[in-house]
Amino acid sequence: MSTFGFYFDSSACSGCKTCQVACKDKNDLQAGIRFRRVYEVAGANWNKTDEGAWEHDIVAYNLSIACNHCENPSCVKACPTTAMHSELDGIIQIDPKKCVGCRYCQWACPYGSPQYNRQKGIMQKCDFCRDYILDGKQPVCVTSCPMRALEFGPISQLIEKYGDNRSVFPLPDPSITKPALFIKPHPGAARASELGGSIINREEVKDEQ
Amino acid sequence: MVFTLSMQFSVGVVLLYDLFLLFPIALKKEKLPLRFQMILLVALVAALTGVVFSLLHPGNPVNAMKTLSNLNNSWLSREILFFISYSGMLLIVTGLQFRFPSAVRSYKWLLDLTCLTGLVLVYVMSRIYWLPSMPAWDSIFTPISFYLAMFLSGSCFLLLFQLNSGSWTSQKGLAVLIIAIPVIQVALLPVYMSWLEEAGDSARQSVSLLLNQYLPAFYLRLGFEILTIAFGFWAFFSIRSDTLKRRNLFIPALLAFITMVGALVIDRFLFYQQIVPIGNL
Numbered sequence A: 001m002s003t004f005g006f007y008f009d010s011s012a013c014s015g016c017k018t019c020q021v022a023c024k025d026k027n028d029l030q031a032g033i034r035f036r037r038v039y040e041v042a043g044a045n046w047n048k049t050d051e052g053a054w055e056h057d058i059v060a061y062n063l064s065i066a067c068n069h070c071e072n073p074s075c076v077k078a079c080p081t082t083a084m085h086s087e088l089d090g091i092i093q094i095d096p097k098k099c100v101g102c103r104y105c106q107w108a109c110p111y112g113s114p115q116y117n118r119q120k121g122i123m124q125k126c127d128f129c130r131d132y133i134l135d136g137k138q139p140v141c142v143t144s145c146p147m148r149a150l151e152f153g154p155i156s157q158l159i160e161k162y163g164d165n166r167s168v169f170p171l172p173d174p175s176i177t178k179p180a181l182f183i184k185p186h187p188g189a190a191r192a193s194e195l196g197g198s199i200i201n202r203e204e205v206k207d208e209q
Numbered sequence B: 001m002v003f004t005l006s007m008q009f010s011v012g013v014v015l016l017y018d019l020f021l022l023f024p025i026a027l028k029k030e031k032l033p034l035r036f037q038m039i040l041l042v043a044l045v046a047a048l049t050g051v052v053f054s055l056l057h058p059g060n061p062v063n064a065m066k067t068l069s070n071l072n073n074s075w076l077s078r079e080i081l082f083f084i085s086y087s088g089m090l091l092i093v094t095g096l097q098f099r100f101p102s103a104v105r106s107y108k109w110l111l112d113l114t115c116l117t118g119l120v121l122v123y124v125m126s127r128i129y130w131l132p133s134m135p136a137w138d139s140i141f142t143p144i145s146f147y148l149a150m151f152l153s154g155s156c157f158l159l160l161f162q163l164n165s166g167s168w169t170s171q172k173g174l175a176v177l178i179i180a181i182p183v184i185q186v187a188l189l190p191v192y193m194s195w196l197e198e199a200g201d202s203a204r205q206s207v208s209l210l211l212n213q214y215l216p217a218f219y220l221r222l223g224f225e226i227l228t229i230a231f232g233f234w235a236f237f238s239i240r241s242d243t244l245k246r247r248n249l250f251i252p253a254l255l256a257f258i259t260m261v262g263a264l265v266i267d268r269f270l271f272y273q274q275i276v277p278i279g280n281l
Helices: A018-027 A074-078 A104-108 A130-134 A140-144 A155-162 B002-028 B034-056 B061-066 B075-099 B104-128 B141-161 B168-198 B201-211 B215-238 B243-273
Strands: A004-009 A037-043 A046-048 A054-056 A059-065 A084-086 A092-094 A115-117 A122-124 A150-154 A181-184
Touching: A004 A059, A004 A155, A018 A037, A018 A140, A074 A084, A074 A104, A092 A122, A140 A150, A150 A155, A155 A181, B002 B034, B002 B075, B002 B104, B002 B141, B002 B168, B002 B243, B034 B075, B034 B141, B075 B104, B104 B141, B141 B168, B141 B215, B141 B243, B168 B201, B168 B215, B168 B243, B201 B215, B215 B243
Parallel strands: A004 A181
Antiparallel strands: A004 A150, A037 A059, A046 A054, A084 A092, A115 A122
16 A cells, blocks of 8 residues: 555646756656656536626646555556565555566556657656665655645645545546545536536647557 | 457367367267367467466566465466366367267266366456446446356357367357357346446446447447357358258358457457546546
């Protein structure tokens, strides 16, 4: 079971993508690989008022998603080589010596977290900046966020502080993997599904490998 | 795609060969005709094609061996295990057939075991795709489609291969399979599509992909399946007890084989292309 987790305040996120860029910089990631991705979600309808005018009903918000170091990690179960494994501290890590780059973990993960590095022929993903944690520091995405929308800490503390909500549209049902991700949804998120909301920056966040 | 299709073809050929052709010969203690010995060789070549693709997939053969490390949890590990077992047994039984064509009865148990391993392999192969993250694959329809592909490809090949040497009853049986399996495939399509419609946003997007972006391929596959049924009927009614008239069977059997290959290749192409991950992340 993961002992650490992320808290993400979607209502505070401005979608500046500093977390995404800081993560790429810290991990020296090549073009096309993003351990953290900022999804822009939007949905809207045009409604006719009683007076006959048309008004829109737009919902737009951002979701900053990396590996959620799930309590029931489907990537770990799927990995045929045991390269994808859970450390004692609950952090899901990839052993590059064991990984054969079959990409099965990428299929199994409902959050699209494992990323294929074509040059190295192996999978890579967020490790909570484990080296930083061991030095007593916070993950780089958390410290770089200018809106303080991201927070990192022990799961028990995060639940005590923010509650245990792990779902927001369009993230998968959290019961599948029990992600260590706690979310304060944007006020409009509840309406996004009924408005036919979708990810609108798909070209930007898609896996290019 | 090549791996799954070639392995399902191989297992289908071996299984139906065992049931339809070898069983009567073993009962009569007859010598195996040379033509029949070639059947297992074709199945072995198909399996070895799968070997080449599976070895290349993880980079090199050493990497392939690493994939056996998580048999407790990973269906991919289990697939590699059953794949190696099946291919190994098929290699041995093919060698035995060529070396001892008169002693079929003595090693038929090994062929039966190979068939059983092959059936498990096809199931394990389908379980790889049975992922909650991929709603369009996450259902009983995946193993059903894999088993149907296995039986159809095996029966089409065997009917074509035993035109002049097979028994009247086995040919009739294979022709019935060539008719029945595409009928089931076509009948299952609306059931599968309506199930997808109810299985959440991502699954609905898969339906949308099939009926919009891949509509020409979807119809082409349907067309090939209907043609396979038609050629299956033609073959069925061309089968005669009189061996001299069996040449009539060649054209429908060949056409059924060609349309079957077309249908299965497009079906598998769509299987991979229709996928929309849950949450569409």
